[in-house]
Amino acid sequence: xxxxxxxxxxxxxxxxxxxxxxxxxxxxxxxxxxxxxxxxxxxxxxxxxxxxxxxxxxxxxxxxxxxxxxxxxxxxxxxxxxxxxxxxxxxxxxxxxxxxxxxxx
Numbered sequence: 001x002x003x004x005x006x007x008x009x010x011x012x013x014x015x016x017x018x019x020x021x022x023x024x025x026x027x028x029x030x031x032x033x034x035x036x037x038x039x040x041x042x043x044x045x046x047x048x049x050x051x052x053x054x055x056x057x058x059x060x061x062x063x064x065x066x067x068x069x070x071x072x073x074x075x076x077x078x079x080x081x082x083x084x085x086x087x088x089x090x091x092x093x094x095x096x097x098x099x100x101x102x103x104x105x
Contacts, residue, residue: 002041009033 012033016026 005037005041009037
């Protein structure tokens with residue numbers, strides 16, 4: 001179908017070049033023809049996948065980011081639980097030991 005339109009437009013353009021004396025009307029008609037052809041028969045778009053493929057890609061991305069963050073949180077939680085005390089008590093003991101080592105208390 002595109003070949004038909006290109007042949008028709010080429011023939012019309014060749015006829016205009018032969019009959020018209022000035023270039024200005026030729027340029028105007030050619031631009032109008034190209035714009036009309038572009039609007040009437042746009043090139044088909046090809047998707048990268050269906051809607052489900054896009055949703056799966058987004059979910060896998062979110063799952064990867066959340067999985068990394070949850071892994072980091074779990075590592076900190078495990079370290080705190082294995083220490084046998086709360087973080088505040090642990091910090092207090094460290095500060096107390098540091099003060100005793102310097103003979104502040």
